[in-house]
Amino acid sequence: MKCxxxxxxxxxxxxxxxxxxxxxxxxxxxxxxxxxxGAGITSALTLTGIFGISTKGRTGGINIKAxxxxxxxxxxxxxLVFAFTAVKLAPYVIINGILLIIYTIGIYGIVxxxx
Numbered sequence: 032m033k034c035x036x037x038x039x040x041x042x043x044x045x046x047x048x049x050x051x052x053x054x055x056x057x058x059x060x061x062x063x064x065x066x067x068x069g070a071g072i073t074s075a076l077t078l079t080g081i082f083g084i085s086t087k088g089r090t091g092g093i094n095i096k097a098x099x100x101x102x103x104x105x106x107x108x109x110x111l112v113f114a115f116t117a118v119k120l121a122p123y124v125i126i127n128g129i130l131l132i133i134y135t136i137g138i139y140g141i142v143x144x145x146x
Contacts, residue, residue: 032086032142039083046075049107053114062118069127070110076131077103080138091145095138102134 050071057063080099086092109130113123 032084032091034079035083035085039079042078042082043075046071046078049074053110056114057118060118062120062123065120065123066110066114066118069123070106073106073110073127073131074103077106077134086145088145091141094141098134098137098141102130102137105130 050067053070054063054067057066060066077099081096081103084092084095086095106127109126
């Protein structure tokens with residue numbers, strides 16, 4: 032597994048813009064920092080999996096990109112739902128935390144199966 036620095040930095044910058052977009056959409060909410068940072072972190076992790084990581088084997092790379100793409104869309108939908116409803120801290124942290132743990136376990140399984 033290899034990390035392309037340029038594409039990783041580009042992914043983090045795109046994620047920062049996504050996070051700012053959620054901040055701009057909810058600047059009047061009192062928990063906007065949770066939504067902004069959550070959207071930025073989850074977008075950065077999944078976009079890095081999509082663009083920044085390459086593997087030696089073709090199938091491992093495709094599996095990582097597919098899983099990252101699915102979870103990027105899932106996190107985006109989840110963040111949009113919380114952005115346009117009243118943000119409550121506990122459900123937001125629990126749902127995004129569970130999804131993030133499932134995502135990391137999936138990536139770990141793909142990486143371990145290709146070694």
